[in-house]
Amino acid sequence: MNYLGRRLVRAVLLLIGVSALCFLFTEMAPGSFFDEMRLNPQISPEMIAALRSHYGLDQPLLVRYGRWMKSALHADLGYSIAYNTPVAPLLWSRAKNTLLLTTTALLLTWMISVPLGVWAANRRGGLLDKAVNLASSFLVSVPELVIAVALLAIAVRWRILRVGGMMSADYEDLSALAKLQDVLLHLALPAFVLVLCETAVIVRHVRASVLEVLGAPYVQAARGFGISRARLLFRHVLPVAANPAVSLLGFSLAGLLSGSLLVEVVCGWPGLGPLILEATLSRDLYLVIGGIMFSALFMVGGNLVADIMLLALDPRIRKGAADAH
Amino acid sequence: MRTRTAILVVLLAGLHLVLLFAGFFAPYDPTTQNRELPYAPPTRVHFKDSVGFHLRPFVYVWTSGLGGDQSDSYQGSYQEDRSHEYPVQFFVSGPSYKFLGIYEMGTHLFGVAEPGKVLLFGTDGYGRDELSRVLVGGQISVAAGITATFIALLAGSILGVIAGYYGRWIDESLMGITELFLSLPWLYFLLGVRAFLPLHLSTIRTFFLLTGVIGLIGWARPARLVRGVVLSARNRNYVLASRGFGGSDFYLLRRHILPETFGVLLTQAALLVPRYIAAEVTLSFFGLGVNEPVPSWGNMLSTLQQYGVLVSYGWLLAPACALVVTSVIYSSLADVFHSRLKSYST
Numbered sequence: 007m008n009y010l011g012r013r014l015v016r017a018v019l020l021l022i023g024v025s026a027l028c029f030l031f032t033e034m035a036p037g038s039f040f041d042e043m044r045l046n047p048q049i050s051p052e053m054i055a056a057l058r059s060h061y062g063l064d065q066p067l068l069v070r071y072g073r074w075m076k077s078a079l080h081a082d083l084g085y086s087i088a089y090n091t092p093v094a095p096l097l098w099s100r101a102k103n104t105l106l107l108t109t110t111a112l113l114l115t116w117m118i119s120v121p122l123g124v125w126a127a128n129r130r131g132g133l134l135d136k137a138v139n140l141a142s143s144f145l146v147s148v149p150e151l152v153i154a155v156a157l158l159a160i161a162v163r164w165r166i167l168r169v170g171g172m173m174s175a176d177y178e179d180l181s182a183l184a185k186l187q188d189v190l191l192h193l194a195l196p197a198f199v200l201v202l203c204e205t206a207v208i209v210r211h212v213r214a215s216v217l218e219v220l221g222a223p224y225v226q227a228a229r230g231f232g233i234s235r236a237r238l239l240f241r242h243v244l245p246v247a248a249n250p251a252v253s254l255l256g257f258s259l260a261g262l263l264s265g266s267l268l269v270e271v272v273c274g275w276p277g278l279g280p281l282i283l284e285a286t287l288s289r290d291l292y293l294v295i296g297g298i299m300f301s302a303l304f305m306v307g308g309n310l311v312a313d314i315m316l317l318a319l320d321p322r323i324r325k326g327a328a329d330a331h
Numbered sequence: 332m333r334t335r336t337a338i339l340v341v342l343l344a345g346l347h348l349v350l351l352f353a354g355f356f357a358p359y360d361p362t363t364q365n366r367e368l369p370y371a372p373p374t375r376v377h378f379k380d381s382v383g384f385h386l387r388p389f390v391y392v393w394t395s396g397l398g399g400d401q402s403d404s405y406q407g408s409y410q411e412d413r414s415h416e417y418p419v420q421f422f423v424s425g426p427s428y429k430f431l432g433i434y435e436m437g438t439h440l441f442g443v444a445e446p447g448k449v450l451l452f453g454t455d456g457y458g459r460d461e462l463s464r465v466l467v468g469g470q471i472s473v474a475a476g477i478t479a480t481f482i483a484l485l486a487g488s489i490l491g492v493i494a495g496y497y498g499r500w501i502d503e504s505l506m507g508i509t510e511l512f513l514s515l516p517w518l519y520f521l522l523g524v525r526a527f528l529p530l531h532l533s534t535i536r537t538f539f540l541l542t543g544v545i546g547l548i549g550w551a552r553p554a555r556l557v558r559g560v561v562l563s564a565r566n567r568n569y570v571l572a573s574r575g576f577g578g579s580d581f582y583l584l585r586r587h588i589l590p591e592t593f594g595v596l597l598t599q600a601a602l603l604v605p606r607y608i609a610a611e612v613t614l615s616f617f618g619l620g621v622n623e624p625v626p627s628w629g630n631m632l633s634t635l636q637q638y639g640v641l642v643s644y645g646w647l648l649a650p651a652c653a654l655v656v657t658s659v660i661y662s663s664l665a666d667v668f669h670s671r672l673k674s675y676s677t
Contacts, residue, residue: 023511031527147662149609151616152651155635163642170638264518268613272636282519283617286526294526301519309514 009323013313017306024302025078028295029071074292083299084292088285093296097278101300103172104277108266108304110193111200112259119205120251123212124239127220138209145206150265154199154272167195170274196273200265204258211254215247222246249320256309263301332667339664346657353470354428357463358442358449362624363426365448365458368393370644371409373453373461380416389418390449417447453646456634465649468626472615473657475542475627476608480600482546483607484553488596491557492584496565505554512551520548521610525619534625541620545610549603556595564591594672601665605658612654628654 065073074084082092089096126135145153161167168174168191180188219225220243228242270279278297285293316323349356365371376388391411423442430436443449452461494505512520524544532540564570570587578586608628614620615629616636623630628650635641635648 020511020514023507024515027511028523031524143662143666144659147605147658148655149605149612149658151609151613151632152655155632155641155651156648158638159635159641159645159648162638260514260516263516267516267518267522271617282522286522286617286619289526291526294523298515298519298523301516302514305514305516 009317010310010313013310017310020306021299021302025074025295025299026071028298029067029074032070032291032295033067074295078299083296086285086290086293086296088288088290088293093292096293097281097296097300100276100278100281101304103275104263104266104270104279105304107193107196107200107270107275107277108259108262111197111204111266112262114197114201115204115208115258115262118201119209119212120244122205123209123251124216124244126209127213127216128235128239130217135213138213142206142209145202146210150199150203150268151272153203154196154269157195157199157202158272161195168192169195172276192275196266196269196275199269199273200262203265204262207261208251208254208258212247212251215250216243219243219247245319249316249322252312252315252319255312255315256305259305259308263304267301336664336667339660339667342660343664346660347473350466350469350473352430353463353466354430354436355438356440357428357460357466358425358439358451359460359463360426360428361459361463361467361626363459365454367395368448368450368454368458369456370640371450371454371458372644373646374448374450375411376419376449376451377416380413385418387418389416390443390447391416392447393450415447417443417449419443419449452649453644455631455647456640461631461646461649464626464631465628465653468628468631468650469653469657471538471621471625472608472611472628472654473604475538475545475611475621476604476606478538478542479545479549479607479610480603482542483549483603484596484600486546486550487553487599488557488592490550491554492561492588492592494554495558495561496580496584496588498562502558506558509551509555512548513555517548517610518613521545521614522617522619524548525614531622534621537621541611541614542607545607549607553596553599553603556599557592560592560595561588564588594668598665598668598672601661601668605661608654608657612650 077084077092081094083094083097084092086093086096122138126132126138129135158169161169168188170192172189172192173185174180174188174192216239225238225243228238233242266277267279267282269275270277271283274280278300282294282297284290285297371393374390374393376390378385378388380389391413392415393409394412395409419441420443421441423439424437425439425442427435427437441449448460450460450462452465455461455464490505494502521544524547528540528544565588567587570583573583573587611620611627612629612632615627616633618630618633620629621627631647631650640647
């Protein structure tokens with residue numbers, strides 16, 4: 007368990023580092039939420055100063071950071087000035103939707119890219135391999151924004167999927183099954199955009215790591231023993247090739263979350279993305295910091311899941327963990 | 332492989348030349364509005380009329396059929412007014428622009444006599460010529476991408492060299508910080524940093540702010556790569572020999588170590604430029620970047636957030652197409668550099 011313990015400590019340190027970084031950036035910020043009020047002649051400067059001190063914005067950096075840490079430990083993550091509530095519950099109500107979108111996209115991505123990558127590596131230089139290579143290198147280089155806008159245009163134009171928001175206007179009147187169907191139809195477009203972008207990245211890595219393992223001597227030996235191709239691939243090659251691919255999961259999560267922010271805004275999915283954007287535009291600092299912290303939390307959580315999976319998949323790491331004791 | 336590289340380099344040079352001389356290639360000023368021509372579709376270029384075939388292409392003007400059919404959408408309401416032909420002329424004088432940002436010039440590659448209009452990519456909601464906007468906007472977006480890449484690579488290679496060369500606690504703490512930067516979803520981070528900076532600024536200041544922010548976030552990966560190269564180069568025998576002969580740190584870095592990082596930096600540059608162009612486009616798309624009326628690919632695309640516009644006026648996707656072309660060229664070049672680097676190192 008030493009391995010996981012070390013990872014956990016690392017994760018906590020990372021989160022603390024991110025929050026410290028955020029506060030350092032706020033210190034650089036010349037403006038604040040109350041800047042717009044300053045232009046209003048009906049609000050006196052004293053009033054603004056009072057508001058600033060009410061929200062603790064006039065305190066020095068370290069005091070603010072200490073206060074924020076305390077509120078983070080109470081699972082509040084500070085106070086949103088625009089919404090006038092603690093940040094965490096506000097973010098959590100949106101984060102659920104982001105999680106729904108990203109986990110769906112993540113699962114689909116892996117379900118598609120693992121078989122596709124193995125297949126492409128198996129038939130190296132074949133038609134499918136070439137097609138996968140071409141499509142993935144194209145999709146990797148096209149910015150996500152363009153993919154999102156283009157697919158949105160197609161979906162709206164031919165009325166294929168439901169776009170805008172997460173539910174139709176008459177959602178409340180629908181039966182349970184129809185509700186599920188409605189959400190799924192709304193989910194399809196943003197999830198598809200994300201799957202398309204992510205699959206392009208991951209399929210290449212899966213292919214590359216399978217190819218590397220296929221060249222190993224033990225695979226040749228196994229082939230010599232007459233083990234069938236399918237068994238060879240899925241029983242002998244894939245578990246070994248899984249290690250680099252699973253390590254990639256953590257990195258792919260960062261891309262997925264960024265992509266999800268973008269796609270949420272473009273498709274109107276009520277996740278963290280639109281909320282953060284709105285907070286950015288209105289300079290609601292603690293909400294922005296909270297959003298960054300949530301995204302960092304997801305990243306760290308995803309990395310931990312990847313670590314646990316690695317522990318289960320790769321005996322070398324288990325062995326190493328035992329040795330370290 | 333060599334021909335492919337050559338083709339890519341030529342394409343890239345062509346793209347940048349067109350963008351550099353955007354004012355010359357654009358037939359109109361990107362901010363001039365034609366209120367009577369909102370959302371005009373791309374002008375059709377004709378060669379044949381009732382008389383016969385002409386070598387010199389010509390265009391007709393769009394007349395808005397609005398009012399007659401009482402529809403509130405402009406779509407399909409434009410008709411060609413065939414009563415007068417406007418031949419396309421080359422090297423015409425038109426609205427003045429700053430050539431290379433210095434000389435005042437008025438010569439454009441092509442154009443038609445007034446009141447004809449040649450709108451190859453149509454117009455946007457204010458009747459501004461989309462082609463001119465794509466070209467001039469591209470100037471800003473691509474320049475932002477290149478500047479941000481420069482900043483990221485500069486910061487990344489300085490810190491990477493320091494970490495790799497001096498090692499020990501400097502290395503450890505710097506690499507800890509890079510991990511921090513790499514572990515965050517970049518878009519959240521970008522929005523976060525942007526949130527702490529003033530929202531409305533002049534275009535020049537916005538430009539440098541944006542590129543600064545993007546570069547600031549992006550330094551971590553080049554820093555790690557450069558560190559790796561420096562770390563392995565530092566202990567090569569010839570470097571050790573040179574040190575033994577009394578070469579100073581600065582001399583060793585300049586003469587032996589920095590040249591080794593060149594390949595990595597070049598690959599990273601080709602990889603990062605399209606990514607940072609996309610970052611600028613994304614920020615401007617969100618309304619956090621370059622502000623109207625100055626065009627950038629991002630703020631041009633942001634009108635497409637209205638579904639009605641997105642569906643009816645397909646030509647407004649032109650900046651997206653330009654972005655795709657730019658990205659594909661850059662990343663193909665990055666692939667070439669990358670495979671070259673690999674074949675060198677093995």
